[in-house]
Amino acid sequence: DQQVKQNSPSLSVQEGRISILNCDYTNSMFDYFLWYKKYPAEGPTFLISISSIKDKNEDGRFTVFLNKSAKHLSLHIVPSQPGDSAVYFCAATPMGSFKTIFGAGTRLFVKA
Amino acid sequence: EAGVAQSPRYKIIEKRQSVAFWCNPISGHATLYWYQQILGQGPKLLIQFQNNGVVDDSQLPKDRFSAERLKGVDSTLKIQPAKLEDSAVYLCASSLGVPGGPHSYNEQFFGPGTRLTVL
Numbered sequence: 001d002q003q004v005k006q007n008s009p010s011l012s013v014q015e016g017r018i019s020i021l022n023c024d025y026t027n028s029m030f031d032y033f034l035w036y037k038k039y040p041a042e043g044p045t046f047l048i049s050i051s052s053i054k055d056k057n058e059d060g061r062f063t064v065f066l067n068k069s070a071k072h073l074s075l076h077i078v079p080s081q082p083g084d085s086a087v088y089f090c091a092a093t094p095m096g097s098f099k100t101i102f103g104a105g106t107r108l109f110v111k112a
Numbered sequence: 113e114a115g116v117a118q119s120p121r122y123k124i125i126e127k128r129q130s131v132a133f134w135c136n137p138i139s140g141h142a143t144l145y146w147y148q149q150i151l152g153q154g155p156k157l158l159i160q161f162q163n164n165g166v167v168d169d170s171q172l173p174k175d176r177f178s179a180e181r182l183k184g185v186d187s188t189l190k191i192q193p194a195k196l197e198d199s200a201v202y203l204c205a206s207s208l209g210v211p212g213g214p215h216s217y218n219e220q221f222f223g224p225g226t227r228l229t230v231l
Contacts (some may be wrong), residue, residue, distance in 0.1 A: 043222030102154035
């Protein structure tokens with residue numbers, strides 16, 4: 001039962017353009033959402049998060065949008081840089097819990 | 113600030129053998145997690161500790177996997193006996209994770225992982 005779904009296994013973008021990574025979830029009890037970035041042979045690192053009381057959170061080149069009615073969130077990277085090439089995991093936490101459910105990840109390639 | 117440490121980084125064993133992984137979380141982090149990440153999938157939670165107590169081990173195959181967190185700090189994860197399908201990267205993470213604390217306390221810091229190959 002995949003509660004957090006990232007339906008695009010990979011995405012290729014030209015340097016300087018926008019990267020949009022999508023994530024869907026099924027559990028309405030999720031109230032906190034996170035994006036993690038993973039380079040090969042390293043553990044995931046926290047990138048950005050959003051609480052369910054917001055619909056947007058921005059940190060530099062990274063913006064996360066949350067659409068609760070559609071149970072959908074997206075990560076925008078503008079402008080994309082070659083160093084952004086990595087696997088991006090969407091994750092969600094149910095209210096009152098520290099348990100985190102991860103999606104399968106999307107591999108982003110940013111071409112120079 | 114030192115990150116989450118894990119050892120070994122790589123391990124190759126034959127099926128039916130046993131193996132143990134070690135994790136040292138970030139100092140002061142109350143919550144420790146062990147994840148299994150199979151190639152092409154996201155991390156799957158195996159067990160979650162709050163200090164030295166188990167919060168969630170619902171997805172831990174208890175017939176072969178065991179974990180402990182000594183004195184609420186370091187943790188070990190053991191597999192005995194290993195099966196071919198246990199081949200994966202085992203990730204340890206920690207967070208401030210104080211119950212009732214802000215959601216930001218749930219942001220997890222991961223170690224580099226241990227890549228296990230079972231032949």
